[in-house]
Amino acid sequence: DAGVTQSPTHLIKTRGQQVTLRCSPKSGHDTVSWYQQALGQGPQFIFQYYEEEERQRGNFPDRFSGHQFPNYSSELNVNALLLGDSALYLCASSSLGSGADTQYFGPGTRLTVL
Amino acid sequence: AQSVTQPDIHITVSEGASLELRCNYSYGATPYLFWYVQSPGQGLQLLLKYFSGDTLVQGIKGFEAEFKRSQSSFNLRKPSVHWSDAAEYFCAVALGGARQLTFGSGTQLTVLP
Numbered sequence: 290d291a292g293v294t295q296s297p298t299h300l301i302k303t304r305g306q307q308v309t310l311r312c313s314p315k316s317g318h319d320t321v322s323w324y325q326q327a328l329g330q331g332p333q334f335i336f337q338y339y340e341e342e343e344r345q346r347g348n349f350p351d352r353f354s355g356h357q358f359p360n361y362s363s364e365l366n367v368n369a370l371l372l373g374d375s376a377l378y379l380c381a382s383s384s385l386g387s388g389a390d391t392q393y394f395g396p397g398t399r400l401t402v403l
Numbered sequence: 404a405q406s407v408t409q410p411d412i413h414i415t416v417s418e419g420a421s422l423e424l425r426c427n428y429s430y431g432a433t434p435y436l437f438w439y440v441q442s443p444g445q446g447l448q449l450l451l452k453y454f455s456g457d458t459l460v461q462g463i464k465g466f467e468a469e470f471k472r473s474q475s476s477f478n479l480r481k482p483s484v485h486w487s488d489a490a491e492y493f494c495a496v497a498l499g500g501a502r503q504l505t506f507g508s509g510t511q512l513t514v515l516p
Contacts, residue, residue: 324504330509331506337503379447381447391452394447394448397446
């Protein structure tokens, strides 16, 4: 049973560029949440997708957007990259539809903005 | 606003010694409580969780945690630490199990041989 997978593993971009990160949830899960973890800090919630809609959002600017596909996989898009966007981006999956109560995390995508 | 505090940024223990990592939360109601562990460059692995019931919960790798409502605490313990336990530990809370997690800033654990 595959767990949560994320791609790519590492990514290097320059300021002003746009980036797309991808996440496939654990089998049987229908909900995807995205977190940003800056170096030396705890993860911060960006947003959560369920039934292809954003249902919760943290304190992040509109430059951060996402999408969920019918197969429950998800993308995180960041426009107009800033140096401060350099971080580990974590995807977590869970199942709101079945009431499963725990989020399981993927290995993350390390984004470096130069 | 909700918050999670992990007062200890870094803890060093000798292998075989006992361990306690502290976590305090500030929430309007009793939240769902979690402990996750993160090895360098890796994602987060769930150690244990508390939703309701018995306030002492058992997790993987020999860890346990105790919920104390009066102290708004959820401290993580292990009776005998192994070198492989060296990692960063995060306490997290949520209003519902699958809802957004609010994390503490983490405690880095070093294990001496």
